[in-house]
Amino acid sequence: MFTGVYAVGLREMRALAEPPRPPELTIEVVSHMWWWEARYPDTGFETANEIHVPVGEPVSLRLWTADVIHSFWVPRLAPNLLPDRVNEMCLLADETGTFRGQCAESCGIQHANMAFRIVAEPREQFEAWLAQQSRPARSPRPSSPPEAAASLRPPPAPAATPSSGPAPRVTWDRT
Numbered sequence: 001m002f003t004g005v006y007a008v009g010l011r012e013m014r015a016l017a018e019p020p021r022p023p024e025l026t027i028e029v030v031s032h033m034w035w036w037e038a039r040y041p042d043t044g045f046e047t048a049n050e051i052h053v054p055v056g057e058p059v060s061l062r063l064w065t066a067d068v069i070h071s072f073w074v075p076r077l078a079p080n081l082l083p084d085r086v087n088e089m090c091l092l093a094d095e096t097g098t099f100r101g102q103c104a105e106s107c108g109i110q111h112a113n114m115a116f117r118i119v120a121e122p123r124e125q126f127e128a129w130l131a132q133q134s135r136p137a138r139s140p141r142p143s144s145p146p147e148a149a150a151s152l153r154p155p156p157a158p159a160a161t162p163s164s165g166p167a168p169r170v171t172w173d174r175t
């Protein structure tokens, strides 16, 4: 289930109703207590707490949570990751750089350490990174999409509403 499609320019930090063109790349982001798993379905590997994207290209992010509610915090856009729900957003990095992000939903004792970064780099560099990541042996996937695992979980906690909540506590900045 999609709760919305957005485009976010990291420099302008605008949420757009529609991406400028259909994303060619999809990245799955799964939140865990207390880390972020990024999967690149086209290549079959995953990373932890680091998401690489090609600069200037819309990238489709599919987000869901493996356990409790987390929030993948993006300026002016904080979709909570609700159990058993997949959120989709389109991310467009309009300049190269490393951008910090953070879970914005208090999710337990290690919540404060649940940071991630997005590395936006030129296409050639991105592809070199992809090739390098694809080389080592892959480990079994620790979780499955909510459709497959829904029956194993307790009912979700009441949903927080991002629009009426407090101002985001963490800002994105270059590191």
Ligand SMILES: [Cu+2]
Pocket (backbone or CB within 6 Å): 070, 071, 103, 104, 105, 106, 107, 108, 111, 112, 114
């Ligand atoms: Cu958290």
